[in-house]
Amino acid sequence: MSESALQSVIHTGDGRTLTRSEFLSLINTYNWFLKDQAQLHLTYSQQDRDGEVTVEGFLNISWGVTMPIRLQIQDDKQTPPSPLITPEISIPVSPLESKRGMTRWGEYSDLHQIDENAETPDIIISNVPPAPIPYETTTLRPMRHKNTEQEAESNLVRCQSDASLVKMRRKAKTAAQREEERQHRFSINGHFYNYKTSIFTPTHGASTKVRITSRMSTHQVIEQLLHKFKIENDPEEFALYCVHQSGEKRKLCNRDQPLWERILQGPSEDIMKVFLMDREEEEVSNDVAQYLNLELPILEQVLLKLREEESKEIQRVISKYHHQHRLLSNVLNCKVSPHIETSV
Missing domain, CATH: 1.20.5 (Single alpha-helices involved in coiled-coils or other helix-helix interfaces)
Known part of the structure; x- marks a missing residue:
């Protein structure tokens, strides 16, 4: 890379600038610190239209809210549309056709939806030798009495329909299952939506990761975090704070770019952490923070x-x-x- 390219200016938000050589040094140091966690490495690209550098990666955010948060209702209540039924196509009629009529393709949207206990056509097979009579003795134990209900339950597996066997062997996921997994909510320390505990306060200091870019503002990062966990609270109720090891607590305004704050402070959580807190949380200046310890x-x-x-x-x-x-x-x-x- 030429000397002029290394000396080009990169804007890091809030009127701060870095030369390209300083920026590359920060990115390399950041990724080297996380060398054992390749999924957390930062990547960057340059837009040809404006020459701005865009950094993308995960931002670690800790929970520090004191107000209860409200989780949205689970998405599995939204049933996907059922496929169209095509009654024109029918299967061939079996020679041993029952009196119930033919079964057409499309009557069931999926084979696994067929009732396993549905009645099957009565097929009479002749010339079958009788089963051997079990030998019972009362010499050492009393005569065993047959229980028709238990005997029927033991034969349920053999009486399952072909559709149920297809369901047991089926390994491929349906489109509805794939859509449900895609829309599945993340949990906050194992807390999923529950009608009784849908309103709660996350544990202070618990952390989560959100994938963002350096062009995203503070408000956009908060919106993405709330969308990840499907939280109903208004994003205006929260704010991001940079909490340093010395005790300094600085609130990020809406025009700030949190990923640049993380890059400039380094990847170490011992030096600085990004907290999601209530908007009314009081800031602590550096002059006051030096007396806290x-x-x-x-x-x-x-x-x-x-x-x-x-x-x-x-x-x-x-x-x-x-x-x-x-x-x-x-x-x-x-x-x-x-x-x-x-x-x-």
Whole structure:
């Protein structure tokens, strides 16, 4: 790559820029850190129309909401349309046709929907030798009495219809099953939709991954996360926060691009995590965060020192106000006082 191409500018959002060499270094470092997890590597492409670089990959987001979330109703209530019935085509009539008439193709949308206990045509087969009579003895145990119900249950497998056997051997998935798997919701730590517990609060700190691009804004990332878990809450109720190891908590605005924030901070979750929190969550500045990890006695001394400085600053402002007030009053008195003329 030429020297001019390496020095070209790449916009990373919020007015920040990187040279192409710095960008490639960040991407290589990011993917090397996740060398054992190739599915989490970042990929990038350049659009010819505007020259912008688009990065694509997974963003790890941790749950930090305190309000309950509402899950949508399961999608399996939407039944797929049944195939058209074509009664014109019929199967050949068997020589041993029963009195019930012919069965036409299309009467059942699928073979596995045929009732396994449906009656089959009565076929009489002659010249069959009788079964041997079982030998019963009462020498060591009493005579066993036959139970017609248990005997009928033991023969259910042999009485299944051909359609049920096709169902047992069938391995290919139907179109409805494939559509159900495609629309299947993801679980939040194993929590799927339940009518009794469809409203709950996710465990704090639990993480999930969302595949996004560097062009997606904060609002779009939140919408995609809610769509992944089929959450009914309004995306305006939530916000993304960058929580650093020092305790700093910064809220991402709608124009920010979360994937760029992740790239610039590096892939390590120990340095910075992206949390989904309530929109009203209070931010913590870096100046305040540096005191959060101190012991309680030290924090009390720091708070006492801040109060003393606050009192001194208040007294300084009050003294300055009184001084300015006296000066202004003297000037006004000089202008208002009457001018006395003397005659010779």
